[in-house]
Amino acid sequence: MTLARLTLAAASMLPLAANATTVRVHYDSPKGGLAIRGDKGPMSWSKGADANSGDGKVWTYTWPDELGEVLMKPALGDDKVAIGGAYRLAAGSTRDIYPFFGAPFGKVKIIPDFASPQLKNSRKLRIYLPPSYDENRAKRYPVLYMHDGQNLFDARTAAFGVEWGIDETVNRLVATGVMEEIIVVGIDNTPARVDEYTPCCDPQYGGGQLDTYQRFVLDTVKPYIDSTLRTLSGKESTAIMGSSLGGIASVSIAQKNAAVFSKAASLSGSFWWNKEALVTTLPPRLPVKFYLDAGTVKDGLEETIKMRDALQKQGYRQDADLFYHVAEGATHNEKSWAARVDKPLAWFFPWQ
Template sequence: MFESVTRRAGLLAAMLLLVMGTAAEATTVRVHYDVGYGNRITIRGSKTPLSWTTGTNATWTTGNVWTLSWANSVGDVEVKPLVNDTSWSTGANYRIKAGATVDIYPFFGAASGQMQYVSNFSSPQFGNVRTLRIYLPPSYSLNPLKRYPVLYAHDGQNLFSASTATYGVEWRMDETANSLIGSGAMDEVIIVGIDNGGANRIYEYTPCCDSQYGGGGADKYERFILDTVKPYIDQNFRTLTTKANTALIGSSLGGLVSFYIGRRNPTAFGKLAALSSSFWWNNQALTQQVEAATTKVAVNFYIDAGTSSDGLTETTRMRDALVADGYVQGQDLYYYVAQGAGHNESSWAARLNIPLTYLFPWQSTVY
C-alpha cells in the first residue's frame, strides 16, 4: 500500500514537472528523513504551487530522501517540511533559491541536545589525560542520516555545568545552542568541550614565550587537537570534516590559542571565535605577526572584548591589523565591543549567542 502511494506521488510529481518545465529547469528540495513505514513528508511554502495552508507530497526515493521540484520561474521560495502534513520541522523556514537543489536534514520535536563525556582522554603530546565534554545536537539520535559541523571549544569544564566550572559559573553553552537551534538562528553543530590541563593551562594555551609567565605549549596543543582529538571525534561521531564545517572557540588565553591555531591551520579550520583574548601575551607578538603578514589567511574571525578591564585596546589593535590585511567587518570579520562586560564567564555566557550565530548561522552548513 505504501509503495503504491509513493509511486502515485512520484507520477504526480513527474506530471507536474512536465507542466511546469523540464527537470533541468527545476528547483528541487531533498528532505533527508526516515519517517517510518506508512508516513510521508509534505512541503509547505511561500509561493504557488506551494502554500502555507496545505502541504504538497514529496516523493520518496531510496535512502529515505523525499524530493519535490518546481519550475525555476516560481522564483526564490521559503519552505518547511512536515510529517503527514501535521508536524512542522523545528527551526526557521528554509530559503530555496530559484534553480538550486537543496538538501535538508530536519528534525521534528523539542530542540534539546544531549551530552556525552569521554573521561581520561589521553594526550600523548602532553603525557596527561582529561575529559572531553561533547554536546550532540537535538536531531543527532532522531535523524541518523545527518552529519554535523564541529565546534572545538577550550576550557571544556567551564562550558556546560556550574558544578565543574573553575569559578562556579558556566557558559551555558548547551542551553544557548538549544535556544538558537530551536528558534532557527543557528544550524545544528556538535560541540566538543576540551578540558584544559589544570595547572598546565597557561603552558598549553600560549605560544612562546612571555617574559613574566613563560608558556610556549601552544604548538603541542595544536597537535593534540589536530592529531588526537579531531581524529577521535571524526571516527566516533557523524561529523562533516571539511574546513567550512570546522571551527574553534575560546576566551582569554583560550581566545589567544584559538586565534593562533586557527590562523596557522586554514586548511583544517574555516572559522574561529576568540572572546576577550589575551592578545597582550608576549608584548602582543601575535598581533605583530598579523601586522607583518603579506598574505591574507582564508579564515573567518570573530573577536570581541568588553569595556571593563577586558583588553579592549589590544583587541582593537588586532581588529585593525586584520582590516589592514583585507578582512571586512560583517563578512570574514566580526569585531564586537561588549558594553560593560568584564573578563569572566558570566560576561562570555551573556554574549555567546553572537559568536555562535556568526560561526554557524541558519542554513549555512556545507553538505
C-alpha cells in the same frame, strides 16, 4: 482542478525535471509520509503538498521554476513541522535538506580520561550533540572545538560556579532558525592551562606549549571526533573558539592551520601576552574568519583593538572575514562570555 494546478501536480511527480526546482528531504519516515509546506504554488503554510519517496528515506518534491524563489519547510503528518528556520530555494536549484521534528534540545556526553600522547596527560572531552543527532541519522554536522571544556555546559564544574550555557544557547538559536545545528567539542583544561594555551614565552608567566597542545587537537582530538561522530570534517565546517588565553590559542591555531579551520573566535583574548607578540607578528591574510571581542571593564579592550587594527591592515574587513564587537559593561568572566557567545555562533554557522 485548474490547468496551473494540474501542471504543478505533474511537476511534483518528477524528481529532477528540466526547468524545475527540487527539494530532496532526507528523513527516515517509512509509514508517516512527508509533505512540503511553503509560500507558493500548491504549498501553503497550513497544508502541505505530498512528497514522493521510493524507499521512505529520501523524499522528493519538484515545482516549476516559474514560481521563483520559494520558502518551504517539510512536515511530518498533519501537525509536525520541521524545527528551525524555513528553507529558501532559488528557482532552478536542487537542494538536499536534513530536518528534524522532535524537541529542540541537544545532549552532552562526556569522554573521561581522554589521553594526549603529545602532552603526556589526559582530560575529559565534553561533546554537545545537536537535537537531530539521534533522530535523523542521515545528517552530518559542522564542528566547533572549544577550550576550557569544563566551563561550557555545567555550573558544577565551571570556574566560579558559572557556565557558558553553550548547549542552551545553541538549542535556542537552532530552534529559532538563527543558526545551523552543530557539534561542539569542549576540551577540558588541565593544571598546565597557562602553558598549554600560550606560545613562547611571556617574560612574567612563561608558557610556551601551545604548539604541542595544537598537535593534540589536530592529531588526536579531531581524528577521534571525525571517526566516531557524523561530522562534516572539511575546513569550511570546522571552527575553534576560546576566551582569555583560550582566545589567543584559538587565533594562533587557526593562523597556523588555515587548511583545517575556516573560523576562529577569541572572546576577551589575552593579546597582551608576550608584549603583544601575536599583534605585531601577524602572518599574511588567510582564508579564515576571525571573531574578536572584549568588554569595557578591565577586559583587555585596548589590546583587542590593536589586534583588530592589525588584521584590518592585512586586508580583513568587518562582517566579511572579521567580526569585532565591544561588549559594553562586560568584564573578564564566564557570565560575560555566556551573554554574548551567540554572536560568534550565529556568524560562524548561520541558518542556510
